[in-house]
Amino acid sequence: xxxxxxxxxxxxxxxxxxxxxxxxxxxxxxxxxxxxxxxxxxxxxxxxxxxxxxxxxxxxxxxxxxxxxxxxxxxxxxxxxxxxxxxxxxxxxxxxxxxxxxxxxxxxxxxxxxxxxxxxxxxxxxxxxxxxxxxxxxxxxxxxxxxxxxxxxxxxxxxxxxxxxxxxxxxxxxxxxxxxxxxxxxx
Numbered sequence: 001x002x003x004x005x006x007x008x009x010x011x012x013x014x015x016x017x018x019x020x021x022x023x024x025x026x027x028x029x030x031x032x033x034x035x036x037x038x039x040x041x042x043x044x045x046x047x048x049x050x051x052x053x054x055x056x057x058x059x060x061x062x063x064x065x066x067x068x069x070x071x072x073x074x075x076x077x078x079x080x081x082x083x084x085x086x087x088x089x090x091x092x093x094x095x096x097x098x099x100x101x102x103x104x105x106x107x108x109x110x111x112x113x114x115x116x117x118x119x120x121x122x123x124x125x126x127x128x129x130x131x132x133x134x135x136x137x138x139x140x141x142x143x144x145x146x147x148x149x150x151x152x153x154x155x156x157x158x159x160x161x162x163x164x165x166x167x168x169x170x171x172x173x174x175x176x177x178x179x180x181x182x183x184x185x186x187x
Contacts, residue, residue, distance in 0.1 A: 001114055001115060002044070002045075002113065002114050002115075002116060002117075002118050002119065002120060002121055003120040003121070003139045003140060004047075004110065004114055004120070004121050004122075004123060004132065004137050004138050004139050004140070005043070005120055005121065005122045005123070005138070005139065005140040005141075005142055006122075006123050006124070006129045006132065006133065006138045006140070006141050006142070007039070007122060007124070007140075007141065007142025007143065007144070008124055008142075008143075008144070008156060009023075009026045009028065009032070009144045009146060009178075010143060010144065010145055010146065010156040011025060011026075011145070011146055011148050011149060011150045012145055012146065012147060012148060012149055013149045013150060013151065014155050014156050014157065015150050015152065015153040015154055015155055015156065016126055016153075016154050016155070016156050017153045017154040018150035018151070018152065018153040019150075019151075019152050019153045020153075021051070021153075021154070022150075022153070023055070025146065025148045025150055026146055028176075028178075029174065029175070029176035029178070030070055030071075030072040031072075031174045031175055031176060032144060032174060032176060032178055033070070033072035033073055033075075033076050034072050034075075035144070035174070035180065036076060036144075037072065037075050037076040037079055039122065039142070040076070040079040040080060040083055041079060042119075042120065043083070043119060043120045043121060043122045044084065044118045044119035044120065044121065045083075045084050045085070045086065045113065045118070045119075045121040045122070046083050046084070046085045046086070046121070046122050046123075046124070047085075047086050047088065047110065047113075047121055047122065047123040047124070047128065048085060048086070048087045048088070048123075048124055048125055048128070049087075049088055049089070049124070049125025049126070049127050049128030049129075050087065050088070050089035050091060050092060050125075051125060051127070052124045052125035052128075053085075053087040053089070053092075053095070053099075053125070054092075056080070057095070057096070057097065057099075060076070060077050060080045060081070060097075061077075061081060061096070061097050062077070063076065063077030063080070064077035064078055065077075080097075081097055081098065082098065083098065084098055084099075084100075085097070085098060085099040085100070086099065086100050086101075086102055086109075086113070087099055087100070087101050087102070088102050088103075088106040088109070088128055089101065089102075089103065090103050106128060106131055106132075107131055107132065107135045107137070110123070110132055110135075110137055111135070111137065114137060123138070126154050126155060126156065126157075126158055127158070129158075130157070130158030130159075133157070133158070133160065133164065134158075134160060134161055138164075138185060139184065139185050140169075140182065140183065140184050140185065141166065141181075141182070141183045141185075142180070142181075142182050143156070143179075143180070143181045143182075143183075144178050144179075144180055145178060145179045145180075145181065146177070146178050147177040147178070164185060165185070165186040166183035166184065166185060166186060167183060167184050167186050168181070168182075168183055169182045169183060169184050170182040
C-alpha cells in the first residue's frame with residue numbers, strides 16, 4: 001500500500017493562500033526549493049486539485065527557461081515536468097506535462113491509487129487534501145511554515161469531522177526562517 005503525504009507551504013497563521021488566492025508571501029528561497037525538489041524525487045505520483053494544478057502548470061513547465069531562474073528553480077522545474085501527476089477536476093477538459101485528469105470521485109480514485117504497489121504519493125490543494133483527510137487517507141503531513149501572518153484566505157486544514165492524532169517525526173528550521181514540520185498519522 002502506498003503512503004499519501006499532504007504537504008504545502010503555509011503561513012504561520014495556517015493559510016496556503018491569502019485572500020484573493022494571493023501567494024505572493026510564499027516566494028521560496030533556494031533552500032526551500034531544494035527541499036521541495038528533493039521531495040519530488042522521493043515520490044512516485046503528485047495529486048492536485050484544480051486550483052493548485054492551474055497555479056503550478058501556469059509556471060513550472062517552463063520554469064527552468066525563465067529569465068533569472070536560479071539553479072534550484074531550474075532543477076525543481078525539470079523534476080516537476082518529469083513527475084507523474086493526477087489532476088482531480090470536473091471543470092477542466094485537458095491536462096499536459098505527464099498528467100492524467102480524473103473527473104469522477106476523488107476519494108474513490110485516491111483510495112484505489114493508495115492500494116496499488118508503488119512509492120509514496122503527494123497531495124496538494126486544500127479542497128482535495130481536505131477530502132482525503134476526512135476520508136482517513138493521509139498518512140503524513142508536511143508543513144513548510146513561513147514566518148508571515150496573512151490574516152485569512154485558504155486554510156491548510158479544512159473542517160474535520162473527527163480528530164486526527166499525529167506523531168511528530170521531524171522538525172527543521174531553514175536559514176530563510178521557514179520551519180519544516182513532518183507528522184505521521186497515528187493509526
